[in-house]
Amino acid sequence: MSSLLRKIPARGLALSLFLTLPFAALAAPCSDTGGQYESWKPLMAEEAKAAGVGRRGIEALMATSYSKATIGADRNQKSFKYSLTKFLEIRGAEAIVSQGRKRRAQNPDFYAALERQYGVPAGVLIAIHGMETGFGNFMGDTNVVSAIATLAYDCRRSDFFTPHLIGALKLIDAGAITTQTRGAKHGELGHTQFLPGNALTYGVDGNGDGRVDLTDLVDAMASTANFLRQKGWRPGAGYQEGEPNFAVIKQWNAATVYQQAIALMGARIDG
Template sequence: MRSLTCLALILSLAAPLAAQAASCGNTSAGFEAWKQDFDKQARKAGVKNKGRQALAGAQYANRTIAADRNQKSFKYTLDKFMRIRGADTIVTQGRKRKARNANFYAALERQYGVPSGVLLAIHGMETGFGNFMGDSQVVSAIVTLAYDCRRSEFFIPHAIGALKLVDQGAITPATLGAKHGELGHTQFLPGNAMIYGVDATGDGRVDFYNLTDALASTANFLRQKGWKPGKGYQPGEPNFTVIKQWNAATVYQQSIAIMGARIDG
């Protein structure tokens, strides 16, 4: 998932952590030294032993840096973006999934007010409905981005979030996700996962690789960001501004709105 912004509850961490941070870098050369300094910040932010051990073992993620430098798809026209991302397939599969699990999606909408089509469009767009949730180690990817100078301030709170998720047992250093450290069915950034994660199965842990937890967490994120039940979500309508909170790219936002309406239509 490729979320728009650091969340309200960890913004308070972002400024002091960024201010204290060791010098960022644009190559792997200073990564190990940076991790040692970042360990001190992580400890002050409440990261425990398991999280700190995960930080110590994090590897510089070259593929993550390459992906971060080459995000061309968000510069496409809307039509091209939707075609490349397989919008028609997502809509077709989304309708089938909604029909097969009508009670599940209806229950989510009753609880959070977010229409099924929006959740299914996000699920389809992010991971092809869980068919591919990433092949990069989440901790290494997000720690690398926290170190990298390009967007260090943005990713530092998410790196802290990832280490705390390790402490909680929600992920391990080996957990795989997307190249930017997003995890699970709908690709939560770790800081978002810490704040908006929901244990919808009631098993005592939030598992973003479990469909029920992941979609409930996604609905919760949107509701907490201001989703107004019963209101529209197309451009110009009240809830479109909430879709913007999920992803910063205009073509992505428009695609979710279009596909969601087609799935629900």
């Protein structure tokens, strides 16, 4: 598999300030079909320019194509319909817990260091890693920029995905990704599947090489821990349903069964 994310200077993370910009005043019109996608792109390009996207990012946007695979995946998300028991079975919870315990035992100092710095227990991070990419075994096969652009264009969740499209285009400007970068069907990147806007905002240099690379396990785990901490994770507090940190797990994925699965598997890995 080709690399999902090239090395990006850590200082480039300051570009995340774009997330606070008032997009509504400039918003390009959305659509429920792909028929207007080509005419939407130049309108979106003007919005992107106003948000600080440079020439390379704009060129990348104009080179995108409407992703039917992404729309199909977005319209067919079954996780919201499953019971917790069914979801755990389908996602291979037992295998994730078993492998997760082994991974923690093989590198205890690494996970202990992350917990000291960010307050997030190993089990939660490992459960997310296992759930998202099978511990890095599959990080996606979809063109990231086209996927994110398609979701920004589509009316279903345009407001949510437009900032992430701007993020992807700024990653292009910074040389962090290319027009060929592959990720998940919704444009997520790396070991734990960060959306581009979140990569800018929460990505950290975990291995100390001065760069953030979400295909690097150390950077990805540190970035995941940082995301949770910045979302309000309370070190030492519980993370099961009804406990303080479960509300933070909700920030990771919108599906209730997904949230429950992370908490349950995390506890078993930590146990």
